[in-house]
Amino acid sequence: MTMRLTEPFYRRKIAACQARLAERDLAGVLVFKPANIYYLSGFFHYPTERTIALWVPTSGEPALFVPKLEEDHAAEGWLRQIEVYFEHLGPPHPLDWLAERLRGWGLGRAQLGYESSLAEGSLRRLQTALPDASWTPDGGKIIADLRLVKDAEELALLRAAAHYADAMVEAGVEAVCERGLLSELEINQIANQAVVQRMMAELDNVVFVSGMTGGLVCAGPRAAHPHGLPGLARPRPGDALILSFGCAVGGYHAESERTFFIGEPGPEHRRYYEAVQSAQATGTAALRAGATCSEVDWLCLHVLREAGYGAFIRHRMGHGLGLEGHEPPWIEDGDATVLQAGMVVSSEPG
Known part of the structure; x- marks a missing residue:
């Protein structure tokens, strides 16, 4: 089955964002946070030091700013306005180049939205490049508020991700029951591999950024560590065993976490x-x-x-x-x- 959102979904999100931008008298919002770019455009990418940004105007088509390295990848999506620069530090510097694009579109004196997560140095650079524009973090808050409530398509992806996360827990239990007291790393690897193989067989057009699955496995005293990393330790009879796994379907993440005991737990x-x-x-x-x-x-x-x-x-x-x-x-x-x-x-x- 295909578990990836399509252009109508993203156009609906862009329209919702534009309506709220208009309510706040903003000319648009400049988006840098990868998850926000994913949400509004579906342009999933591997974040690096290279600047990638999305411009969402109050009216009209959005524009994606990418380095040359991402040009072909960006062209595979539904966005039609793709602005391309060459490399990380330029010249010109990507933020200076981006600001000149905005100025060329008549936005040199506009009220522009940004995300509060934008690095202070990056914001200062944009403000210096567009000294007559005004900048407000209200633009980022609009996106954050939209993302809080999921719609039917998003919920379907989250339910599928939860289904596979549960399957990872089941695979971890099965590994211990059938193969004995494996190390934390071995349990983690077996569960991940089993469910990735299943997802590859059952899903079409997957989204892979930081991975489709991941997990934490901790045994014995380390089971008390909420975010302990798996190691070479092996659970012993009487130990607690924490299986904490997560999966992503269509870019949406869900978790499944359970506590088990090797043998009968004590009082x-x-x-x-x-x-x-x-x-x-x-x-x-x-x-x-x-x-x-x-x-x-x-x-x-x-x-x-x-x-x-x-x-x-x-x-x-x-x-x-x-x-x-x-x-x-x-x-x-x-x-x-x-x-x-x-x-x-x-x-x-x-």
């Missing part, structure tokens, strides 16, 4: 497991439209605190999922975002 392991399981169930049940992220996080982690494990909490309840493995909204104390139907988040307290 202490059972208490920890049951407390986290209860916290996760409480937090997941609280994920309802109208609740705030901070409220849901508090309800979830309060279960662990009430169980006497407050001193051992290492992280929030969860985070958003989409074109990035970690993206807003953040299910944590500091995020007052109001949850809406169509938002996709993880539930993984600990």
